[in-house]
Amino acid sequence: MIIEAGKTVVGFIGTGVMGKSMAGHLLKAGYEVVIYNRTKEKAQDLITEGAYWQDSPAQVARKCQVIITMVGYPADVQEVYLGSQGIIQNAVRGSIAIDMTTSSPKLAQRIFREGLAKGIYVIDAPVSGGDVGAREAKLSIMAGGDHTIFQTVEPILKVMGRNIVYQGSAGAGQHTKMCNQIAIAGNMVGVCEAMAYAKHAGLDSATVLRSIEAGAAGSFSLSNLAPRMLANNYAPGFYVKHFIKDLTIALESATEMGLQMPGLELAKSLYEQLAAQGEENSGTQALFKLYVAAN
Amino acid sequence: MIIEAGKTVVGFIGTGVMGKSMAGHLLKAGYEVVIYNRTKEKAQDLITEGAYWQDSPAQVARKCQVIITMVGYPADVQEVYLGSQGIIQNAVRGSIAIDMTTSSPKLAQRIFREGLAKGIYVIDAPVSGGDVGAREAKLSIMAGGDHTIFQTVEPILKVMGRNIVYQGSAGAGQHTKMCNQIAIAGNMVGVCEAMAYAKHAGLDSATVLRSIEAGAAGSFSLSNLAPRMLANNYAPGFYVKHFIKDLTIALESATEMGLQMPGLELAKSLYEQLAAQGEENSGTQALFKLYVAAN
Numbered sequence: 001m002i003i004e005a006g007k008t009v010v011g012f013i014g015t016g017v018m019g020k021s022m023a024g025h026l027l028k029a030g031y032e033v034v035i036y037n038r039t040k041e042k043a044q045d046l047i048t049e050g051a052y053w054q055d056s057p058a059q060v061a062r063k064c065q066v067i068i069t070m071v072g073y074p075a076d077v078q079e080v081y082l083g084s085q086g087i088i089q090n091a092v093r094g095s096i097a098i099d100m101t102t103s104s105p106k107l108a109q110r111i112f113r114e115g116l117a118k119g120i121y122v123i124d125a126p127v128s129g130g131d132v133g134a135r136e137a138k139l140s141i142m143a144g145g146d147h148t149i150f151q152t153v154e155p156i157l158k159v160m161g162r163n164i165v166y167q168g169s170a171g172a173g174q175h176t177k178m179c180n181q182i183a184i185a186g187n188m189v190g191v192c193e194a195m196a197y198a199k200h201a202g203l204d205s206a207t208v209l210r211s212i213e214a215g216a217a218g219s220f221s222l223s224n225l226a227p228r229m230l231a232n233n234y235a236p237g238f239y240v241k242h243f244i245k246d247l248t249i250a251l252e253s254a255t256e257m258g259l260q261m262p263g264l265e266l267a268k269s270l271y272e273q274l275a276a277q278g279e280e281n282s283g284t285q286a287l288f289k290l291y292v293a294a295n
Numbered sequence: 296m297i298i299e300a301g302k303t304v305v306g307f308i309g310t311g312v313m314g315k316s317m318a319g320h321l322l323k324a325g326y327e328v329v330i331y332n333r334t335k336e337k338a339q340d341l342i343t344e345g346a347y348w349q350d351s352p353a354q355v356a357r358k359c360q361v362i363i364t365m366v367g368y369p370a371d372v373q374e375v376y377l378g379s380q381g382i383i384q385n386a387v388r389g390s391i392a393i394d395m396t397t398s399s400p401k402l403a404q405r406i407f408r409e410g411l412a413k414g415i416y417v418i419d420a421p422v423s424g425g426d427v428g429a430r431e432a433k434l435s436i437m438a439g440g441d442h443t444i445f446q447t448v449e450p451i452l453k454v455m456g457r458n459i460v461y462q463g464s465a466g467a468g469q470h471t472k473m474c475n476q477i478a479i480a481g482n483m484v485g486v487c488e489a490m491a492y493a494k495h496a497g498l499d500s501a502t503v504l505r506s507i508e509a510g511a512a513g514s515f516s517l518s519n520l521a522p523r524m525l526a527n528n529y530a531p532g533f534y535v536k537h538f539i540k541d542l543t544i545a546l547e548s549a550t551e552m553g554l555q556m557p558g559l560e561l562a563k564s565l566y567e568q569l570a571a572q573g574e575e576n577s578g579t580q581a582l583f584k585l586y587v588a589a590n
Contacts, residue, residue, distance in 0.1 A: 018560050031584075064514055068467075079396065084375060101376050105496070116549045124456070128506075128507070128511055128512070128513070129508045129510060130511070131584075132522075133510075140361075140506055140507070140509065140510045141396040142503075142506040142507075142561065145374050155404045156508065158498065163505075163506065163509055163510075165502060165505050165506045167498060167499070167502055167503065167506065168497070168498060168499065168502075170406060171496075172299050172496075172498055175492070175493070175496040175498055176493075176498060176503050176506050176507065177494050178492060178496075179489040179490075179496075179498070179503050179507060179512075179513045180489070180506070180507040180510065180511070181512075182488050182489040182492055183482075183485045183486055183488075183489035183507065183512040183517060184485065184511055185479050185485055185514070186482055186483075186484040186485015186486065186488060186489075186558075187478075187481055187482040187486075187514060188481075188548060189481040189484075189485075189557075189558035190478045190479065190480055190481015190482045190484075190485070190562075191478055191481065191482075192558075193477050193478075193556045193558050193559055194474040194475070194477040194478035194481075194482060195474075196554060196556070197470070197473060197474050197477055197545070197548075197549060197552075197554060197556070198471075198474050200469070200549070200552040200553075200554045201466075201467075201470040201474075201548075201552065202463070203462060203463060203467055203470055203471060203474070204462070207462055207463075208437075208461060208471050208474050210458075210460050210464065211435055211437040211458065211460045211475070212435070212437075212471070212475040212478065213421070214435065214472060215423045215424060215435045215458070215475065216423055216424070216459055216475070216479055216516065216519075216533075217423070217474075217475045217478035217479045217515070218477075218513065218514060218515040219422070219478070219480070219513060219514030219517075220512070220517075221480060221511065221514075221516065222478060222509050222510075222514075238511075247456060250492070251578070252493055253492075253496075254495070257492075257495040257496065258495075259495045259586070260493070260586075261492070261559055261586075262487045262565070263481075263484035263487075263558075263561060263562075264488055265483060266557055266558060266561055267558075269556070289555075290553070291555075
């Protein structure tokens with residue numbers, strides 16, 4: 001299959017905050033885009049921009065050579081791919097599906113195998129970069145699956161991201177995303193505790209950041225999320241509830257591999273505590289509240 | 296006091312790996328430098344470069360208007376400042392001492408007070424940037440104490456560092472350094488667990504880094520220490536034993552402030568486990584070994 005704007009029909013299932021921006025870039029690049037979303041209103045802008053609406057994932061799957069999915073939880077991925085109205089049951093032989101949801105590596109491997117049995121090729125390609133990365137087409141995309149298939153769909157991925165890396169066989173994209181989330185989790189705990197310490201010690205936290213952010217303590221989270229903590233800005237860049245989903249997948253996956261991760265376990269339990277306090281729809285920087293409130 | 300190269304006599308107590316480079320910069324800048332170190336051989340290079348050797352901290356203190364200390368542990372700081380052969384008992388009234396050791400904020404406050412009672416001004420000014428930062432005069436210096444005294448010694452600090460920030464009253468420099476170490480501690484756990492996960496999942500860790508280091512998981516440690524872990528290079532940039540010292544101070548200090556830090560506690564216990572395995576003289580990236588060995 002040769003993918004070409006103006007010729008290839010691309011399906012997009014899941015046009016939420018991220019998916020909407022991503023599908024929008026495909027439209028602007030000249031692709032014919034066929035969409036489905038659980039809540040139709042959220043797809044209205046894309047329809048106005050020229051996307052074709054379909055009433056089910058099955059209908060999208062039947063009409064497209066390439067189908068992209070960007071849904072919520074592993075359970076949604078499972079239904080969209082493996083359900084009776086799903087992609088594997090309904091896509092045309094030879095078509096390619098790309099799951100860009102952050103989901104379970106094990107599920108990605110299962111979908112890959114079941115797809116293969118039906119002549120449908122599946123790539124797992126979760127992203128990082130959040131809503132801003134999606135809007136600016138600057139997502140980092142980490143892909144797993146067949147290498148030739150990856151190369152086939154690379155032109156489409158390049159429309160949505162700019163750091164597109166093939167990580168290996170099916171599930172490798174999801175595994176890489178888990179590495180990303182694990183590193184963030186440990187760092188968020190460190191950043192929150194450092195900022196809580198600064199506050200308790202009576203320091204000027206912004207001045208502390210000037211001393212530490214350019215050195216060995218430096219990180220994306222310290223430079224981008226610590227200032228939001230200090231400004232009491234807990235608006236979601238990335239939701240607490242979604243981060244808990246990711247950390248749960250990572251921990252399950254690690255446990256299956258026989259790997260103990262006390263740091264990840266701690267971060268997950270702290271975020272669960274935070275969610276239990278009604279913060280599941282706050283941004284991940286709200287973890288700071290746990291330290292401010294509890295002390 | 297006006298500090299000027301060629302006129303001001305600067306004492307330097309503690310010419311180990313860091314202190315040697317720092318005192319060397321002062322010599323090159325034209326300061327007369329008087330030194331003392333517990334092990335004289337380690338001071339030989341500086342003596343050759345023109346530094347004057349003295350046989351005790353007391354002798355250094357008596358001869359210098361400004362005395363810099365860069366020793367090992369809080370117990371060493373206490374002895375060098377508060378002992379009978381120490382700076383506070385022996386320095387000339389009106390002189391200024393700068394402790395650049397990473398040490399206890401509480402001890403820094405005590406030394407400041409005892410100094411003041413004798414007419415000796417003390418600044419706490421720990422650094423980050425490690426041996427490379429010291430060698431290249433690129434240290435980040437975080438200072439606490441009297442603001443006017445800080446401004447007086449700033450020209451000397453500028454010879455050794457380039458991100459020199461006044462953080463507040465006595466102890467504020469040490470408190471800021473604790474924030475730095477707390478942030479690093481959490482992040483090191485995250486980075487090690489992410490790399491251990493990558494290894495267990497059968498990913499190519501270097502390729503994983505390509506996907507994740509430029510995004511939200513990005514950090515100094517991920518970019519600089521993870522590659523060393525993957526290359527089995529555990530040579531010390533920063534020693535495990537010194538990191539444990541710092542985390543111990545941070546945890547004691549937090550406990551005094553009534554602040555709970557489960558992430559810091561976990562990191563400290565993991566590093567202590569690592570030290571117990573004979574790794575206290577390895578670099579902090581050796582924490583990775585705990586995950587590779589235990590799993």
